[in-house]
Amino acid sequence: MTDLAEVHLSSTIMTELKERTRQLHQDTExxxxLVSRLRSRESYANLLARFYGLYAPLEQRLVDIAGWESIGIDLTERAKAPLIPNDLAVLGWSSSRLAQIPGCHSLPKLTNLAEGLGCLYVLEGSTLGAQHIRLAVENQLGLTADHGCSFFNGYGSERTGAMWRAFGASTMAYHESHPESTDEIVTAACDTFAQVKEWVACRQV
Ligand code: HEM
Structure with missing residues (x-):
């Protein structure tokens, strides 16, 4: 597989984010x-439900921040939570069960574009690893991008690299014109990762 994360620029906010969150990524993995989550369709569905309980409020929080268009980011195009209910419906979840999925209330501080970019780094980066997860889901559970695995398919294998590079370009451009925002961006990324790690580790649905 090609290196989807390649952005071809050294010592940027993107490389700093990667380095400063390396351990958190490992802990999140x-x-x-995955091995136990993919043992059955039900435990895979529970994992999806956990992601939904976190991604839906996080994505809403991001939408509430003003100014995304000014840095060339379209959050509607990048929304991932809306894919999950369809996957769960394929897996047999009723609408009343979907409505009962617990949502996360302790979200990271997201009050401006710098913090929003740090959070979005985590959500966008998750589409890279998700390509590996999609293959595992396909192999082990027989589900496909248009049948139960649209969330992990994300932008699809064709578009994922381009979407990641475009996000990286916007983030680097923002940071170049706001160099004082490094701490806010990195802190929001670390806080988001820590929340993802804690939230998905819990199996309560
Ligand atoms: C079993 C679960 C996971 C696996 C196996 C995994 C694997 C990977 C892999 C292989 C990459 C590099 C992709 C490439 O360069 O082609 C990657 C990148 C990344 N993943 Fe994950 N991942 C997992 C879960 C997650 C989750 C849950 C999140 C956050 C919600 C996440 C966030 C990221 C980020 C932010 C990057 C980009 C790192 C960078 O290059 O700056 N990953 N992941």
Missing amino acids: TAVD
Whole structure:
């Protein structure tokens, strides 16, 4: 697989984000615990429900921040939570069960574009690893991008690299014109990762 994360620029806010969240990413992978989550369709569905309970309020919080258009980011195009209810419906979840999915109330501080970009780094980056997850879901559970695995398919294998590079370009451009925002961006990314890790580790749905 090609290196989807390649942005071809060294010492940028993107490389700093990657380095400063490396351990958190590793801990998050452990928390996802893919091997056990993919043992059955039901435990995979529970994982999807956990992601929904976090991504839906996080994405709403991001929408509430003003100014995305000014940095060339279209959050509607990048929304991932809306894909999950369809996947769960394929897996047999009724609308009343969907409505009962618990939502996360302790979200990271997201009050401006810098913090929004740090959070979005985590959500957008998750589409890279998701390509590997999609293959595992396909192999182990027989589900496909248009049948139960649209969330992990995300932008699809064709578009994921381009969407990531475009996000990286917008983030670097923002940071170049706001160099004082480094701490806010990195802190929001770390806080978001920490929340993802804690939230997905829990199996309560
Ligand atoms: C079992 C679960 C996961 C696996 C196996 C995994 C794997 C990966 C892999 C292989 C990459 C690099 C992709 C590439 O360069 O082609 C990556 C990148 C990334 N993943 Fe994950 N991932 C997982 C879960 C997550 C989750 C849950 C999140 C956050 C919600 C996340 C956030 C990120 C981020 C932010 C990057 C970009 C790192 C960078 O290059 O700056 N990952 N992941």
